[in-house]
Amino acid sequence: MPELPEVETIRRELAPWLIGRTVAAADSHPSIKFTPAIEITGATIESVERRGKYLLCGTDDRRELVVHLGMTGSLLPDFPTDEPYVRAWWRFEAGRGPDDLVFRDVRRFGRLRVVDAGDYRSIPTLHTIGPEPLGPDFTPTQLHAALKRSTRRVKTQLLSQRPVAGVGNIYADEACWIARVRPSARTLSKPQATRLHAAIVEVLTTAVANGGTTLRDYRRTDGREGDNQHHLRCYGRGGLPCARCGAGLRTTTLDARTTTWCARCQR
DNA sequence: CCCAACTCCTGGGCGC
């Protein structure tokens, strides 16, 4: 499921050829989730940025195409538009690079939106999203303060995108494990928040370097799998020994999300 | 404002 590292990997692959291209034609699956694709017909892409798990494509007419990949979305250049699960596509005027880009999404949890540049009021999560975890505004003090604003479980708060942007189920479990923080904790001490901060930076940085985590559906734009699934130390390892203390990792359901943690060393 | 519950989707894994 695409989280920050997966979206950042895709962004880096798209930006070099997508910037400067003009949309000649577009079409989509007849769902409000995808029909905004055609709204940028005629516009030229001037930037390809990312905020959390959202991909932001700025246009020359001061709008943005906002792409969320949901669970199973992928962006594939030069992919046949009549293949199954193609939910939207854009064709570009002649230029350097591929002639078209396809949004493929099996489960249709992804969505597209075209907004005035920077105006995210119609996208609630993006509107209230926390700082970029790999940017200067994400600090131990900021994370500690952000988590104190709610008594919801730490993992639930991370998944809300409000304390910090871009963390999903996989990297939440990984970060809590590295930080020795129990995902079900409702309050964190400053040292715990400091460890969690460092762990979030570490897991996301590593995953970006590895091109993202492919569990099933995530693909890079050339169709290849990411490599980070070989580096996971907690997520998906329920029943296996904790790499730190040897106790069996436990799996439970936390606010409707599968959660794996070590009951011995995550306190 | 906050929060919990519900909803959207479909392929894949499982039991029988």
Add this chain to the structure above:
DNA sequence: TGCGCCCAGGAGTTGG
């Protein structure tokens, strides 16, 4: 072999 069931899950929506 094939059927039916249920799970995975990010975030938008709704209602309290």
